[in-house]
């Protein structure tokens with residue numbers, strides 16, 4: 001079997017999602033060199049403040065963690081773009097496994113009662129075929145031993161993609177994005193919201209507002225990446 005895999009690999013090698021060189025055994029999605037350019041965000045007081053500052057004055061976030069810095073033209077952007085726009089859904093699982101390590105070492109999110117993804121609009125979901133945070137979120141929910149709650153929080157607006165907008169435009173673009181149904185699992189709950197990237201925080205803030213309206217007591221956030229302010 002391994003022999004067949006090796007032959008297949010000669011003709012159809014897996015390529016680094018950033019620099020496109022063929023990957024060797026042991027490498028996944030990124031070659032060693034590109035992998036070294038991914039800058040993880042440590043879980044410490046300084047970086048907690050940095051992440052929390054996105055939501056200061058708007059929402060109280062219990063705990064927050066983001067795996068890596070998101071910067072244009074770097075392997076972090078290639079990873080997220082391959083995950084969202086090039087069908088590489090398994091990148092979500094791969095990143096989640098890295099987050100799980102941090103989560104277990106730091107005893108993070110231990111009082112969470114459910115994990116919820118930032119939902120895609122049904123039209124976007126149809127185009128993409130999957131929500132890019134599903135794989136990531138389900139691994140986290142399984143690790144924490146809690147339910148992965150979908151369908152109650154819904155994206156109702158069909159606004160344009162945030163990706164091409166500047167910081168200010170992202171906020172004005174995010175009026176009524178989501179609605180949330182009442183659900184027994186949300187009352188007095190501690191919800192862990194998961195998404196791919198935090199840029200201005202407008203998307204997650206909008207979700208938080210809807211969750212608080214239906215009786216959620218605490219919200220924590222975990223994302224794959226965070227765009228630092230320039």
Ligand SMILES: O=P(O)(O)OC[C@H]1O[C@H](OP(=O)(O)OP(=O)(O)O)[C@H](O)[C@@H]1O
Nearest residue numbers: 161162163170197198199200201202203
């Ligand atoms: O912190 P913010 O400024 O709100 O930006 C972050 C959001 O922007 C992107 O969504 P978007 O709707 O643009 O994704 P798309 O590429 O799927 O359209 C991303 O997936 C986050 O959900």
